[in-house]
Amino acid sequence: MTELSARRCVPCEGGIAPLSRAAAQEVLQRLDENWQLAVDAQSIQREFRFKDFLRTMSFVNALAHVANIEDHHPDLEVGYNYCRVRFTTHAIHGLSENDFICAAKIDQLPLA
Numbered sequence: 001m002t003e004l005s006a007r008r009c010v011p012c013e014g015g016i017a018p019l020s021r022a023a024a025q026e027v028l029q030r031l032d033e034n035w036q037l038a039v040d041a042q043s044i045q046r047e048f049r050f051k052d053f054l055r056t057m058s059f060v061n062a063l064a065h066v067a068n069i070e071d072h073h074p075d076l077e078v079g080y081n082y083c084r085v086r087f088t089t090h091a092i093h094g095l096s097e098n099d100f101i102c103a104a105k106i107d108q109l110p111l112a
Contacts, residue, residue: 003030003104004027004030004031004100004101004103004104004105005101005104005105005107005108007097007101008070008101009070009071009072009098009101009102010097010098011071012089012091012092012096012098013091014091014092016092016096017092017094018042018089018092018093018094018095018096019041019094019095019096019097020041021037021041024037024041024044024095025037027097027100028044028100030100030104031044031100031103031104031107032046032107034046034047035103041094041095042088042093042094042095043086043087043088043094043095043099044086044087044088044095044099044100044103045084045085045086045087046084046085046103046106047082047083047084047085048082048083048084048085048111049081049082050081050082050083050111051081052080052081053080053081055081056078056079056080056081056082056083057078059083059109059111060076060078060083062109062110063076063083063085063106063109066102066105066106066109067102070098070101070102070105072087072089072098072099072101072102074086074087074102075087075088085103085106087099087100087102087103
């Protein structure tokens with residue numbers, strides 16, 4: 001199967017089932033080990049840490065650019081030196097392949 005970061009998100013307007021816990025855990029293995037599956041298996045999340053606010057905001061802006069290109073947007077929690085990223089597919093109330101594609105793309109952003 002093609003590497004996740006090389007794939008593109010497919011619009012999701014609902015009407016499909018979210019990934020099962022087992023399927024989500026399988027795809028999760030292809031991401032950086034810091035991504036975690038939520039207890040309810042409806043989202044994945046990761047926290048990124050930075051040296052200062054400028055680096056945090058630079059990362060957030062790069063992440064926003066990726067999200068807009070893919071038209072798949074995470075929930076973010078941002079502070080002085082951290083950004084918590086949570087992906088879920090709202091239209092299906094759970095995880096889709098889009099969430100993992102975007103997470104893989106975010107993993108490629110520079111963290112300096």
